[in-house]
Amino acid sequence: MQDYVCGRRTLHQSSSNSCAFPMSSYLSLEAVSPAYQLFLSTLSSIQEPQSYAEVVQDPQWVEAMEQELQALNDNQTWSMVPLPAGKVPIGCKWVFKVKYRANGEVERYKSRLVVKGYNLKEGIDFKETFSPVVKMMTVRVVLALAAANQWCLHQMDMSNAFL
Template sequence: MHENFKISLDHSHWLQEMHEEINEFEQNKVWRLILSPKDASFVGLKWVFRNKLDREGNVIRYKVHLVVKGYCQEEGIEYEETFAPVARLESVRIILAYASHMNFEVYQMDVQCAFLSGELEVTVYVEQPPRFINENI
């Protein structure tokens, strides 16, 4: 187990954020817990820990994300294409310039949890998340 992960487990704020992330996955029906086929290949999961800081560098929020270890997969074998819905900086600048020109009011927001709602055409098996393994299956 990675040292940062062990240290994070000693702090209740990190554990609370981990529980919230798991709850979001369950509410959004991201996965189903099933018995795995014996010949299935799995994609691993890992926790990513980040602090959100204010302008002075003080921690204002602890952020935890559960992500797949996509770097362990091979193109053409485990996947054919990738997609990351991230706004390009040029697009943001154009929108802000247009809003300024039109004298629009612009608001910033922090999205706590976002999921793509697309359906996968293939079955993907992932390991159970570290620290949240259900032994009853």
């Protein structure tokens, strides 16, 4: 649940992660099987790092960062060039996520180095953007065609995808 913001705090709330409407007041685990309760507790037991200082203390996260940098180098994502006069480089930051299997086991520690694109100014730093994203209607059409034609479908996870 640390991925979600719980509204704005008021002066009357403490500085901890308190919330005006806590989920525990509305949800109960009574009807949930013990196996699923264990799965849910596993999800919240591993905290994703919030800073680089936290990351360097855990070899699993360091390995995830090394894998990301290796993938970026292998895919020739960038090349070193001199910065044009009067231009400021765009910063980047690390994003960390724990990926789980369906049974609740940790599949892998995933890190991504992402550019801080929100620092760009339209017309100065870029003229247009294009980010291909599949629409849900397209997914439904493909699934309907596969079902109608009895095609076999396979799911796969790409650790690094570049266009």
